[in-house]
Amino acid sequence: MRKADPKSWWLQCERWHIGTPAGGSGVSGDLNLTTGPEPRPVAPLALTLVVCVSFEWRLRSVRLFWRLRESTLMAPGGPGGPLGGLQGPARPKQKAKGMSNRVSNRQQSSSSSSRKNRNSYSSSKCEKTWEYSSSLADGKARVAIIGGGISGLCCAQGLLERKVRCTVFDTGENGAGGRLATRRAGDPSHNGFTGEEVEGQCWDHACQWFTCDDPEFDSVVKEWSAKGIVREWEHDNAVGSLDAVLGTSAIGGGGSGQKWIGRRGMRDVAEDLLQSLREAHPASKGAFEVSRPAWVNKLKPREEGWEVFARGKTKGVFDMVVIAHNGKCANRLVKPTGAERTLRQLRSLKLSAIWALMVEFESTGTGQPPVLPSGLQACFVSNSDVISFVGNQSAKYGPSKSGTECFTLFSTEGFGRQHKVPQEAVPPAKAAEVRDLMLGALFAIPGVSRREVGPAWRAQLWGAALPTNALGEPFILEREKRIAVCGDWLTGSGVQDAALSGFALAAAIAEGIPSNAGLDAKLRPLAGVTPIGSFY
Structure with missing residues (x-):
């Protein structure tokens, strides 16, 4: 030295x-x-x-x-400021004005008791907590909604009705909607199909229709119908069941009441709802934004709330984050936030893995009998280890210009897990194997007519398809972490449960509730649904 x-x-x-x-x-x-x-x-x-x-x-x-x-x-x-941090004296907490009226009659909210120790939720990566604002409807707060399915969009609609700004982030490359998914000729969703693209080809490859038995949701559906967002399926009496061993069939099933579908596919329900929100709340006013495709992969705590990152690029800081999707991606996103009780509930969710096979058959106009017996256009298949549902998409949206009929087949949950592969990159050989096995199982059912298979087909794996258990409460809210969750799996399965969950959470966020919600309830198996769950 x-x-x-x-x-x-x-x-x-x-x-x-x-x-x-x-x-x-x-x-x-x-x-x-x-x-x-x-x-x-x-x-x-x-x-x-x-x-x-x-x-x-x-x-x-x-x-x-x-x-x-x-x-x-x-x-x-x-x-602490009204949104936590070092921004002046806190606002006095207001008494809750109540939950949203749009809560399913089948599943009512039972919020858990409030937690006295606001530092009790932590993780090794984030110990940040904030004061929870009793009301975010001041025109300044922003809510990030991760997921553009029906639950996330309904949450956005409910927030905007209460003057709360929000941004919806969705991964969809072809459009928003989540399980409101459609592949059709004429747009990029047709990519990945074999054969020539023909006008009129259309496949709903997740949700096939939805029903309504809740008065509050019924009023929402009527509003959507008046705006042209949804329409009635005139062939809803052609839905039934089919026994794969005996070949017996029966009309009935698929939910009670009218069956609703989109204009040209179920994806249109989400896209048209999204467009109506854009028109009512233009981006120029700063109340509503949509970021798509955006794969949100990180939440970073800030004094004002959460900074949202999509593939490493910041998307802004938000006062609250709503998780409107589920599965491993949601779990990975929530884990570093320290919202341990929310993460525990997300990890308790069980989801089926399902193959969706989209094919086309020669039309009945060629003199061949219908594929399905007894006038069925869609049916739930029992006593099969391979397929669980068959639906004629052309019965909903009409045949293609070439005269072929488009069909969607769903596998069983067991078959889906047996043949599970990375869903983002399905090997062509596996897709062909799945196609042959599922078509073979269909044509082996007594009463099903074998048809010439057209050139257009695609096999898609839903690795986290449908919930098979439910929480029994309309949403999850961990106040101190400013993390919330909505989705159909909280009260059941299907479009109605998803929409009601989104509306209920929006009301709770905007109007304020005195305690956490959904953190202590136990998930229980769903009753009265198909083995793969419910998609209607």
């Missing part, structure tokens, strides 16, 4: 920098050894002692200051 020359070297403490990193607090200091223009000779040993003692005492003082400051801010009665 080189000796300090008192005639040419000196120590100058140029500056101290004490900062609070985003999302936490800490101390950082730098002691700079610099050469100045005016030498001031000092005794090296004495100077070293003075600097060491001074540095030690100042560091202790700074640490004590930040500990006291942090403990004061984080105390239950300490200062």
Whole structure:
């Protein structure tokens, strides 16, 4: 070590920098050894002692200051802005104005008791908590909705009706909608099909229709119908059941009441709803935005709330985040947030894995009998290890220009798991194997007419398809973490449950509730649904 020359070297403490990193607090200091223009000779040993003692005492003082400051801010009665952090005195909490009227009669909310210790939820990666705003309807707050299925869109509609700004993030490349999914000729969704693209080809490859038996949801559906978002399926009396062993069939099933479908596919329900929200709340006014395709993969805590990242790029800071999807992607997104009780509920969800096979058959106009017996246009298949549902899509949307009929087949849950592969990159050989096995199982059913298979087909795996258990509460809300969840799996399965969940959560966020919700309930198996779950 080189000796300090008192005639040419000196120590100058140029500056101290004490900062609070985003999302936490800490101390950082730098002691700079610099050469100045005016030498001031000092005794090296004495100077070293003075600097060491001074540095030690100042560091202790700074640490004590930040500990006291942090403990004061984080105390239950300490200062905090209306959205948490260091933004002035907190707003007084208001008594809840009530849950949304749009809560299913079959499943009523039973919010859990409030938690006194607001620091009790933490993880190794994020221990951030905020004061929960009793009302976000002040025109300034922003809510991020991760998922553009029917639940996320209904949550957005409910928030916008209450003057709460929101942004919907959706991964769909062909359109929003989640399980309201359609592939058809004339748009990019047809990519991946074999054979020539023919006008009129259309396959709903997830939700086939939806029904309504809730008075509140019925009023919503009538509004959608008046706007042209949905329409009645005139052949809804052609839905039934088919025994794969005996070949017996019967009319009935698929939900009670009228069956509703989109204009040209179930995806249109989501797309038309989204368009109506855009028209009512133009982006120029800043109340409603849609980011698609956007794969949200990170949430970072900030003083104002959560910073949302999609594939590593920031999408802004939001006062609250709504998880409107499920499965492994949702679990990975929530895990680092410290919302451990929400994560536990998400991990308790059980989802079926299902293959959807989209094919086309020669039309009955060629003189051949219908594929399905007894006038069935769609049926739930029993006593088969391979297929669970068969639906004639052309009975909903008409035949293609070439005269072929488009059919969608769903596998059983067991077959889906047996042949499970990465759904984002299904090997062509596996897709062909699945096609042959599912068509073979269909044509082996007594009473089913074998048809010439057209050139257009595609096999798609839904690795996390339909819920097979439910929570029994319309939404999940972990107030201190500003994380909430909505979706059909919370009260059942299907479009109605998804929509009611979104509406109920929107009301709770905007109007304020006095406690957490859905964190302590236990998920139970769904009753009265098909083995793969319910898609209507």
